[in-house]
Amino acid sequence: MRYRGKLYRALNPVYAREPVSGRGSQLHGGRFNPKGMAALYCATSLHTAIREANQVGDLQPTTIICYEADIESVFDGRDPGALKRFGITPAALADPTWRDQMKAAGKARTQIFAETLIANGFDGLLVRSFARGATDDDMNLILWTWSNSAPYRLTLIDDEGRLDKI
Template sequence: MASTFSGKLYRALNPVFAREPMSGRGAELYGGRFNPKGVPALYLSTSVLTALREANQVGDLQPTTLVCYRAEIETVFDASDLAALEAAGFEETALADPAWRDQMRTTGEARTQRFARELIAKGFSGLRVRSFAKGSGPDDMNLVLWRWGTKAPSRLELIDDEDRLS
């Protein structure tokens, strides 16, 4: 059920959070599709274009800081594995439910956030899931991390050789 991700990941940040590209603070403050408020998370993409789509889902392109990471992440739940998703008690269509924000406002926690909380409790470091941003296709993938650091099993390294963000 758990897989490993190894490779580069991309994130398009709101410039407000650009000086803290490893924090997950924005998601922690506001909650996201796959993290309830109070739970830090990094929403990363496997391609630059997907990262830009994810960060600019409303209206025109807004100021964005694009960053890249090297990742070696163990214990990733792969939501594209439909058998594993079904065994976890979740359906593929529920992942894409556009009403997650409404659910969060009315019940305090969206169904996808509850699913993420259950995965975190089972020891998963992250979730590999397709992008649902406008213009994305079935091969546009994201990795949502709840656990990351500088060492295994959830090693994430910001690529900033010229210290541009320090």
């Protein structure tokens, strides 16, 4: 599927000067990327982005980023049939033990799934948010490939150059 529209991220301010780097996920790994692989974890709504950034404890200082996206090859993780074709279930995507799996085996099942999608030409994954309190309407788009040009265009919205002043 193709995704066109706004995407939002609620960043740790440490990464605010590099809002398209994927450095945090590259250093630590994430549900859909192993350590060493950069990824951008975006949300399709501002509310979901904030929910994602505040999964543990109290809300910490956060920098809100907005992008305009046009990503041509996105896997639709809402489709159980498509998931089945890649050997994974909605329950496996939501499994909260992914960090434990990563520590025990080096990679979580969801990270291996992401690598399989990438090998099959996908640049991103549209999937529901698994943050505390999220509903089926809270959606994330995880990007593994992005640039400032087609077919995986991601443009930071910062018309006033505010991030340059940080």
